Amino acid sequence: MIRDFLRKVSALIKKEFITIWNDPKTRGIIIGLPIMQLLIFANAVTMEVQNIDAVILDRSQSVESRELLSRFENSPRFRKFYYADNEAEFKSSLDRQKVQIGILINNDFARCIKAGKTASVQVIADGRQTNSASIASGYASQIITGYGAEIKPSIASNGTSIAPSVRNWFNPNLEYKWYILTVIVAMLSLVTTLILTALSIARERELGTFDQLIVSPLSSFEILLGKSIPPLIIAMTLTMVMTGIVIIFFHIPFAGSFLLFMASIFVSLLAIVGAGLYISAICNTQQQAILSVMTFMMPAVLLSGFISPIEDMPRFLQYLTWLNPVRFFMVLSRGIFLKGMSFSDAVMNWIPLIIIAVLTLTLAGRTFKRKLG
Numbered sequence: 001m002i003r004d005f006l007r008k009v010s011a012l013i014k015k016e017f018i019t020i021w022n023d024p025k026t027r028g029i030i031i032g033l034p035i036m037q038l039l040i041f042a043n044a045v046t047m048e049v050q051n052i053d054a055v056i057l058d059r060s061q062s063v064e065s066r067e068l069l070s071r072f073e074n075s076p077r078f079r080k081f082y083y084a085d086n087e088a089e090f091k092s093s094l095d096r097q098k099v100q101i102g103i104l105i106n107n108d109f110a111r112c113i114k115a116g117k118t119a120s121v122q123v124i125a126d127g128r129q130t131n132s133a134s135i136a137s138g139y140a141s142q143i144i145t146g147y148g149a150e151i152k153p154s155i156a157s158n159g160t161s162i163a164p165s166v167r168n169w170f171n172p173n174l175e176y177k178w179y180i181l182t183v184i185v186a187m188l189s190l191v192t193t194l195i196l197t198a199l200s201i202a203r204e205r206e207l208g209t210f211d212q213l214i215v216s217p218l219s220s221f222e223i224l225l226g227k228s229i230p231p232l233i234i235a236m237t238l239t240m241v242m243t244g245i246v247i248i249f250f251h252i253p254f255a256g257s258f259l260l261f262m263a264s265i266f267v268s269l270l271a272i273v274g275a276g277l278y279i280s281a282i283c284n285t286q287q288q289a290i291l292s293v294m295t296f297m298m299p300a301v302l303l304s305g306f307i308s309p310i311e312d313m314p315r316f317l318q319y320l321t322w323l324n325p326v327r328f329f330m331v332l333s334r335g336i337f338l339k340g341m342s343f344s345d346a347v348m349n350w351i352p353l354i355i356i357a358v359l360t361l362t363l364a365g366r367t368f369k370r371k372l373g
Contacts, residue, residue: 274360
């Protein structure tokens, strides 16, 4: 009896191995996915902040201020420096997230040092990225304090010091909830849309109703449109509800235009719908669709700047993020919510999302037509 039991179980185990190995999609998931994620995790996930870009407004234009700035330029933590000519240019660099921090040196910097007084240097960080802002401003403060300690022996008055004054724009107290909740609104909308669209066609195949769609008078475009609209409506409604909860119950100020925010969510979700429909078109079962969603979601979130700044990733991964709709989704969500992103800045993030939406929806349509044929 035991031998018969083991023989049956062994046969079933052998059959399962053969089934898994003979399915190219499953084989790719169990072999390619872990290796791909390992490589991405190893390179993209880091809590260390490097390659910091900074904007400089040096009103002093003195030997002392240039010596201080040379300490920043020689630091391995910093990468690019943009020298602003006025406050508007300085502010614009931080607004558009061109840089992570700003260094502002007042015109009395050298005079205070020579007079033995405390000289102040403003360090302004982008509070939309709470972790990066805290670490980057900490690096800057260390450099400023270190420079002050170096010049003390050369000054007659031992009272001389240089005090960094740190300010955080768009999130003054670096409230982590401000950062995480604005991102979660976008993430939950994304996940809802992706899962609903990914399961739509696969569900029809699994339930055996896909043949009814084929013989129906609807064209492939009409079928895809019918599959796209419900997830979009559900995700948009969910986004409005979650935004209301974040504002009312968590007291996070909404700085931007609500209409611009919803338009940005709609454009972002279009790109996600295309990805979801393509996944659904190539999958035969809902289980395959869910596994494919997980395959897409993990790298997309990691390469979005949600966990680690994109600037700290290897160069080839930074280029890869331009194909990732989640990256622009999060920039729009944080930017409109926390700083009141302007229409022109929002459009600059819409453009890559529209391109991704056109590509993914076209690919999904062609794949669906091929399946119908």
